[in-house]
Amino acid sequence: AQSVAQPEDQVNVAEGNPLTVKCTYSVSGNPYLFWYVQYPNRGLQFLLKYITGDNLVKGSYGFEAEFNKSQTSFHLKKPSALVSDSALYFCAVSLWDTDKLIFGTGTRLQVFP
Amino acid sequence: EAGVTQSPTHLIKTRGQQVTLRCSPISGHTSVYWYQQALGLGLQFLLWYDEGEERNRGNFPPRFSGRQFPNYSSELNVNALELEDSALYLCASRGDRGRNSPLHFGNGTRLTVT
Numbered sequence: 001a002q003s004v005a006q007p008e009d010q011v012n013v014a015e016g017n018p019l020t021v022k023c024t025y026s027v028s029g030n031p032y033l034f035w036y037v038q039y040p041n042r043g044l045q046f047l048l049k050y051i052t053g054d055n056l057v058k059g060s061y062g063f064e065a066e067f068n069k070s071q072t073s074f075h076l077k078k079p080s081a082l083v084s085d086s087a088l089y090f091c092a093v094s095l096w097d098t099d100k101l102i103f104g105t106g107t108r109l110q111v112f113p
Numbered sequence: 114e115a116g117v118t119q120s121p122t123h124l125i126k127t128r129g130q131q132v133t134l135r136c137s138p139i140s141g142h143t144s145v146y147w148y149q150q151a152l153g154l155g156l157q158f159l160l161w162y163d164e165g166e167e168r169n170r171g172n173f174p175p176r177f178s179g180r181q182f183p184n185y186s187s188e189l190n191v192n193a194l195e196l197e198d199s200a201l202y203l204c205a206s207r208g209d210r211g212r213n214s215p216l217h218f219g220n221g222t223r224l225t226v227t
Contacts (some may be wrong), residue, residue: 042221044205100161105155
């Protein structure tokens with residue numbers, strides 16, 4: 001079955017420290033991978049995507065993600081966390097046979113001052 | 114450029130009632146997606162419309178239905194509401210048909226069923 005997993009329900013990090021939010025996937029064919037962020041009582045905002053090419057993808061608000069085909073992972077990273085980064089983060093994969101996105105269950109990022 | 118707009122923002126209904134949620138995509142976007150975000154369950158795919166046709170449907174009962182209008186706006190209808198239908202319903206649109214294009218989400222409609 002095609003799926004995407006976010007193994008951590010919550011990630012806590014101190015402001016100024018690097019952060020990583022993990023995502024692994026299981027899909028047929030080449031994956032198209034996305035990260036979204038959701039602030040309270042809002043919809044999801046697109047952060048970045050991996051389609052092909054360079055394994056390190058840069059996105060909005062200083063976030064980046066590293067695609068690792070051998071480990072089937074697409075972890076979200078930021079070198080220096082901000083308190084304002086505190087939100088719910090979703091990894092998603094676009095299936096090869098439809099145009100729909102399948103989302104992970106989300107990881108709540110809490111950045112402490 | 115206006116984003117995806119959804120109405121209403123909040124809704125309270127009683128079990129057994131029917132509800133209609135509305136979505137206007139970004140101008141020029143022809144694909145509309147509906148997702149349900151229930152507490153603790155992440156985002157569950159409901160429906161996908163493109164060019165006025167239903168293209169795909171998630172694992173939801175038939176009392177969840179919808180349609181897309183000629184102007185590409187969309188409605189989601191839920192009949193015979195149940196308590197577990199309480200959730201945030203998110204609409205998203207996509208400009209280019211193809212799986213490499215991101216979805217753009219509205220802020221959602223918060224449905225509470227009592």
